[in-house]
Amino acid sequence: MSRLLIVVDRATDWAPYYPSEDVLTFEQYLHFTSSGTARVRVINLCQSARYLSQGYYCSLLAEARGHNVVPSVMTLNDLSRKGLFSLELTELDPSVIQWLEESGARVRPGHDDSGATHEVRVRTYFGQVQHPELKPVARALFEHFPCPVLEVVFKRRKAWQIESMRPASPADLSESEQDVFAAALDRFSTIVWRKPRTRRRYRFDLAMLVNPDEAMPPSDEAALKRFEKAGRKLGINVERITRRDYMRLPEYDGLFIRETTAIDHHTYRFARKAEAEGLVVIDDPVSILRCTNKVFLADLLKNNKVPTPRTLIISKDQKDAVDRIVSELGFPVVIKIPDGAFSRGVTKAKDEKELKAGLRDLFRQSALVLAQEYLYTDYDWRIGVLGGRAIYACKYMMVKGHWQIYQHGESRVESGGFETLPTFEVPRNVIQASLNATRLIGNGLYGVDLKQSGNRVAVIEVNDNPSIDSGVEDKFLGGELYTLVMQEFLSRMEAKRRA
Template sequence: MSRLFIVVDQSKDWAPYYPSEDVLTFDQYLEMSVPASRRVRVINLCQSAKYLSRGYYCSLLAEARGHHVVPSVMTLNDLSRKGLFSLQLDSLDDSVTQWLTSAGSEIAPASDDRQATHELRVRTFFGQVEQPALKQVARLLFERFPCPILEVVFRRRKGKGWQIESMKPASPADLSDHEQDLFATALDRFSSMVWRKPRGRQRYRYDLAVLVNPDEEMPPSDQEALRRFEKAGKKLGINVEQITRKDFLRLPEYDGLFIRETTAIDHHTYRFARKAEAEGLVVIDDPVSILRCTNKVFLADLLRTNKVPTPKTLILSRDQKKAVEQVVQEIGFPVVIKIPDGAFSRGVTKAEDEASLRAGLKALFKQSALVLAQEYLYTDYDWRIGVLGGRAIYACKYMMVKGHWQIYQHGESSSESGDFETLPTYEVPRNVIQAALNATKLIGNGLYGVDIKQSGNRVAVIEVNDNPSIDAGIEDRFLGGELYTLIMQEFLARMEQNREK
């Protein structure tokens, strides 16, 4: 069972709130001793967070003792460097800038509103904020800079848009009566959600979080597969619990993170992987694997440089004047063109002639500055080789959709996939398995799905997926429950190794 401590400078700093045995002064926390085997969470509410202040030392001591603290020393250091948080807000919802403009106009003369420098100060409490228009901003900032109370200054200079001018931690002693109520409510919600753990988890040796998105149209694992992961984990003494993106700050509760949601770099899945790795968790997919696999430009160059067999591939730039001519001369038709970060056959088209190539490139260049052009290799199926920790654990043949050239066909209202055949890995041609292993060695030692085309004796790696599909009745058709056990055993071995460090 984990223990929560709320650390303040002096007891009187907590006077406006209900007394709690979880509240300690900094001096009390300095002198206390907690067994290293016990999980401890610390909320640092000291008044000053400057370098070498009590607040700084509180977070520093917590990390030295193996306690999970908010804010961390890294967060305090980041908040002291303006370059890390001077963020443009252009990409956020229009309601944010509309609210900022409306609120800012109340403090500037109407006559020179366009030229005035507006400045607004807003306080967030554990990622919560009173103004509805700023909820998205507050949540985003809390994910990037976890801090109990954050004072954010928004500024719009002459002729420029709104920016975050500064951010700094604040303490309960700085709050008005109204803000104290907001803070108390946010603290109660945060502590209940993050720190209080269910009784049932005490009997397991390890806790594994499985990140899922219940609303994802084509998730990497269906609900039955997720249930089988849980069952396999329990047999090994691992409590397997599904979490969603709302549980970002719960990650320190766990020993491992298994991402079962489609990954991307500019996405919360990558932030989850980074956060989990920073907290010392065993992570699949790890951040490096996500970075290397999700961008096909990087992957294509990596495979080519290391002489892993692939279809002939060109990387085309939006500003390249003779891109079409180069494709025609070096690859010919038909040719496959794709954006770097597509998934499940999305963002991929086949051009049969120069006209369709020009049209396809024009459409894809609207989405990405770089596009891949790849030799089209006709096959009735694609191999998918599942690799975990450097060894092949399953193999599937994914058939093309009938009358279509891909294994997925996306319509306006639905998507269709081709048939499949699952085989034991020892029945797969040796050169197919070897190509898969050679490709994944360049990525890492996580869980990967390698897509390979085989035409006669020729083998070509199409891509390496860091987040391969594992659905009940498909990838597990041959191994059954053993497939889930193999993956949970890998987590167990790595978590035991972590504990021994």
């Protein structure tokens, strides 16, 4: 469990907001001692953050006590160094520049004859802002300078720049600003608004990262609910978070990513931050790094003698690429970009003309392309592996009249049928190849895709974020599949707490 504390200079600073036992004055925090092994998160809302002020000491004491604090001492120091944030904003969305121009052109007393000013002052609240046009700016500033309330001054010289930034306190806010601040705080950390007498205590808190707008997420709504239910039975409070909750990660004991991962993506940043904060993480950043790039994976499997289709790594500047593919792999041949998912970025060429066209298209997206022998099968195996053991098995059938399990159309994606089996009914060499492949990746949750043709088994890829959908992967185990995943989190979180 983690505890959230809000520190203010005086009790009256919190008067406009909902009372909570989690709100302390600076004097109370000075003498605060945490009990047990609970992690403590501190939101520092003291009025002054200058060097050696109460606000500065609040963050300093929090870090000395091992509490995770916003803003950190580093952030306070960075905000005092203008060179770090004196940034030109010419590359921002035109709507931001337009808003700054219009706001700066409003008549204000004491300015030049035109009544115009070239300075605009705004406040952000946990990366939120009153003006919709400035949301991208506020979010970016909060990611670089995490601060509950930040007063930002924009100034236009040759171009719009950030002239200054400083932390602000709730005591500085007008009535309308207090409403925005309260909503932002509620969004940032809902714990503070819960009444203590109704708050159920769980042994651990687990963040489950999801994207409600993702077209093909790793888990559907019913599966997410089953994860939450399984967690509750084991004493784990499973709470869904989105990319906007990046700064809330230290509140939790673990992170479970249920959103399609990529390296140049917020999912990887979430995994990195969670691991740095000491959370149990699935998918961990190393697994994401190793699984999401098929070039790395192909080389790793080949060098460790894990059976795969014959594979070539082709460079954009390789003059004999087509000749090599034809002579070593023949036709038909499969070509794919390194970071495709759900059958995207994958093409089958049946002759030299299609091969050249396919390579030309894929090289627009990547400097390297994989060419792989085509193995015809009616289905692909998917073996789910968790903590080094197989926990589920599926046969994913090809789309009727198509050579893949997914077919992407202009308006919709078709998928083939499936068959879910107990792992003890899966051929032994399929399970063994899956375990051999995942041992090279890590100790997390993986979905291994394989093809089987007679006695030959070939690993196609290892997915760090495998699909677990209600009525598909859980068809055989039912709720037990979700319990297995939550039990793994519980064991790892208990081990971290004992360490």
